[in-house]
Amino acid sequence: MKKLNGFKKINTAVFISGTGTNLAYLIKNSLKRNSIFQINLIVSNNSKAKGLRYGKKFKIKKMVISYKNYKIAEQKILLRLKKNKIKLICLAGFMKILSKNFIKKFKGNILNIHPSLLPKYKGLNTHQRAINNNDKYSGCSVHYVTSKLDSGKIILQKKVKIYKKDTSKSLAVRVLKQEHNLYSKAISKIYSIL
Numbered sequence: 001m002k003k004l005n006g007f008k009k010i011n012t013a014v015f016i017s018g019t020g021t022n023l024a025y026l027i028k029n030s031l032k033r034n035s036i037f038q039i040n041l042i043v044s045n046n047s048k049a050k051g052l053r054y055g056k057k058f059k060i061k062k063m064v065i066s067y068k069n070y071k072i073a074e075q076k077i078l079l080r081l082k083k084n085k086i087k088l089i090c091l092a093g094f095m096k097i098l099s100k101n102f103i104k105k106f107k108g109n110i111l112n113i114h115p116s117l118l119p120k121y122k123g124l125n126t127h128q129r130a131i132n133n134n135d136k137y138s139g140c141s142v143h144y145v146t147s148k149l150d151s152g153k154i155i156l157q158k159k160v161k162i163y164k165k166d167t168s169k170s171l172a173v174r175v176l177k178q179e180h181n182l183y184s185k186a187i188s189k190i191y192s193i194l
């Protein structure tokens, strides 16, 4: 468990590329009185990401960044994170892979949520792959980000039963529901305020 000095909430940036329902729940949970984190910045590589609307709704700063040049994009993000004194990064449906150098700079303080029971089904199409393999359970995992895709240490997982009638869509809906509070719980699990 990482100890934090004083009662200052952890300054957090959430990186998104799409709908941002995990972002919405992170914001919702961060606004609870006993939350140990606050969302200070939303970063998106996609200017059309629906999740960006939560920035406006909750008056959270947003950064939309073009990834035409990866290196420049990351440099700009790092500067912005520094400016906003960000200590924790939560990837929530962020469809770009962070470089080794970037990850090193935030060592141990980048988390990701993934829609499978890792180490099963890293990468994309997780639900269809679980159905195709006749798995009894799918689920979601919050894990540390390392330079190996979806391979960092697992912090928390939640199982979701797969029914015979499930399609990847129906399963995705049920798993996503479980993702929403798992992320905040995982943050509480790894940090404690002194």
Ligand code: GRF
Binding pocket: 016, 018, 019, 020, 021, 022, 023, 051, 092, 093, 094, 113, 114, 115, 140, 176, 179
């Ligand atoms: C989630 O299923 C998450 O596990 C995956 O991308 C999806 C993002 O959904 N990494 P949302 O944008 O938070 O609604």
